[in-house]
Amino acid sequence: MHDTTSSRVIVGIDGSEQALVAVRAAAREAHHRAKPLHIVHAFIWPSLHVNVGPVAGDLPETGLRHHAEDLLEEAAAEARKAAPQVPVTTALIDGAATPVLLAESHLAALLVLGDRGLGGVSGLIIGSVAVHAAAHAGCPVLVIRGTEPSAGPVVVGVDGSEASELAVGFAFEECANRGAELVAVLAWHDAGSPTATAEQAARRVLSESLAGWRERYPDVVVRPAPVRGHPRHILVEHSKTAQLVVLGARGRDTFKGLLLGSVSQALLHHSACPVAVVRATLSPRHPSEADPGIPTISTGRPLDNVDRFIARPVDAVSGLVPSRQLLDEVLDALRAAGTDVSDVVVLHGPEGVRILDTDGTRHGGRARFVRFFQNWGYDDAVLNLYDEGLRKGESAVMIPATLENKVAIARLLQHHRGHAIHYFGVRSAESLSGP
Template identity: 50%
Template structure:
């Protein structure tokens, strides 16, 4: 066994789907699987002081669960997830951990030793609102390995769709997508969307018309950009059938539309359209909220 896949669980249906997806990923990679649950240490609850003769507060006080009680509950959640993982991929070595701390911080720390972190699209408890707020954005922006966000309903067919922008930061996503398509024996759609606003500024053609271009020149340049971004990968992954798809239109809309028929969407964390220094681009954020299939966000540098 080499490598490690980490999955965050909280007992929700979404995290159950993430466990099954993580187990399949670990089996395909020949990696181990670690099931992780995180919880925040409870804050002691104190009844409010009442003046003499005042009525008692309406309703029971908030549930006060001790840390030992939470650990027992967490142990049951993790045991169920471990059983689900072993039923999904019997040959995968499964370990588990119950950690005190903020779930995002815990998963970020776990990502340092992992080759992939898998989470559900929405959950309860520690992972509540995973795609509705800053939690998912923080995890995919700061994690030290690719993050796979899984929904309850997943397609077994359909292509792996790769969003290509031609940036250096997007190169690790290209490799991730090719390797995933090869493991899944799935076709790969390499999609590049462009508009006149996000295309690189061409060199001046004439002094009198510094930004003029011959008809179709920008489209040809964007086709060439996609081919250059994929150069060498066909030789490295000869078994992967690749479709080049260049779309003239907004990137976010094109990727979300392509996700309708995909089994997986793969994107880099930030592309050439973003501001320098940003950790997560608008296209990847939009996919986390609106994609119709699981989304893998791959940061550069790791």
């Protein structure tokens, strides 16, 4: 399961009424977990399709940003009403909602989102963000549907997979926190199997999936529910009397069907109660296992000290990371967000200094020509910063980025003590952090 040792509950808001419902739910979840609550609003300037000329005044102090700050204050007040004992912080972060929330999720025990809304000042449809977060977040995602909590059971979808194992553990923890009954549903949809044989197999999978957790949570009342039918239909029906449905993001093996693309998406759109999606990118932590599990992520390897001259990054965020361990954490966070890191460039040690080649002498006449003209501009200052960092034992990293996700990537680097962070466009460069 997700490691919650030093994390917090994060809730994303967008100015809709449903977002405030999500805030109240997030505050209660933070209280149950004894975690602080962090309320995030991703702020992006609306697109203008006419030429309005120069904008007078200081942009950060315009009415749009003030309105966004008011939304955060209102949300914080709602959170304190719902759970007075929970510490509450807020953040207004420049960038599109999806990359901002995915970056924040890697420091979270739980990410809470509303299921719909027009996005307030940003014009964002929160439903699309919720679906994307459920598929790619670095922590479990709770999508709030309905209004206020009911007194029904917690329902968990079981299929015998690792994703299901994670979902079962999460569901037991929720039941313990809420004082709720657990209904473990295993639905199969196979017209070719004899009903008695399929039901026996389903009961066996349920028994194996629940056994260790029952020992850990002896006070949780458990009701196994093997049933023939399509998982999405069965679980949607159960949601009508439940206070929460819990699913693994990637079901597989004998009882297929709990894939995010089918069952989870159906529940996110049609459930009558909140839905928690627990991703299978983390190793399961079964009560019988001594090792709690570590991330098992593999989406490419970076270009590590590859000897090629880099005139300047283009469409990339670059920065310095103090240690190799912190750099590995950055790469793991990128992979967990679904990023293929095979285009990420990493320089370190004396070989990194040689490849960076601040004066161009090691890569021939063209390199010297490029570096000569860079000595007159902003790029030279950045090069010198990186050269100095490499000589101190730091690593330089260059991550492909766009205007939409550059801020989220910069924040991810900062979370891992990255500094000297810059975004390089085709004809521009800007600092995204201090030195």
